[in-house]
Amino acid sequence: MTFTPQDQTFAGAAEAYRRLWVDEGSTIIESMERGTGLTYMENHVNAVVFEGPSHSGNGDRPMYLRASYPTDVKKATLVHEHGHRLIARLTIRPQDVDEHRVLFLFLYDVWAGLWGKDFADRQVEVESERRGLYDYETAWKWALSLSRDERASRFAAIVNANRK
Numbered sequence: 001m002t003f004t005p006q007d008q009t010f011a012g013a014a015e016a017y018r019r020l021w022v023d024e025g026s027t028i029i030e031s032m033e034r035g036t037g038l039t040y041m042e043n044h045v046n047a048v049v050f051e052g053p054s055h056s057g058n059g060d061r062p063m064y065l066r067a068s069y070p071t072d073v074k075k076a077t078l079v080h081e082h083g084h085r086l087i088a089r090l091t092i093r094p095q096d097v098d099e100h101r102v103l104f105l106f107l108y109d110v111w112a113g114l115w116g117k118d119f120a121d122r123q124v125e126v127e128s129e130r131r132g133l134y135d136y137e138t139a140w141k142w143a144l145s146l147s148r149d150e151r152a153s154r155f156a157a158i159v160n161a162n163r164k
Helices: 008-036 070-089 100-115 117-128 136-144 148-163
Strands: 002-005 047-051 064-066
Touching: 002 008, 008 047, 008 070, 008 100, 064 070, 070 100, 070 117, 070 148, 100 117, 100 136, 100 148
Parallel strands: 002 047, 047 064
Antiparallel strands: none
16 A cells, blocks of 8 residues: 555654554455455555545545544554455445445454454444444444344355355
8 A cells, every 4th residue: 555645744644554554454454355255356555644534445546544543543444444445346235235334244343353342342433423424323233233143144145146
């Protein structure tokens, strides 16, 4: 990954993301692949570090990452946004399961596998408090109302539907 600050006021945050990626990027990707059964197809992702809502971008469009997040939220956000890129090809899904709900079928378990259950629980709280762009709270409640095995089974069914 290449992390580019939108302007020099975000240079420190871009460097923090870069260090996180150097230290944990390969482990993050391996965990996501193991947790989903999907292969991450991108060899390189460009990211712009700025002050605004993070989003994954896709293809040649860069990822955007919020500069002001504390370290743990930066880590969680890297997994969240890469998760969007990983599942972008899963276009066939039940009507009641939007892209975030697909993501949340594995995101909690990837976070927990990487940094522990307490970390995952804290990040669900952080995301559930976000307002305006998406109803994260309802989507997280839906995903976590399912057991780990039920989430994995639902995700596997979506993957299988996209292989036909």
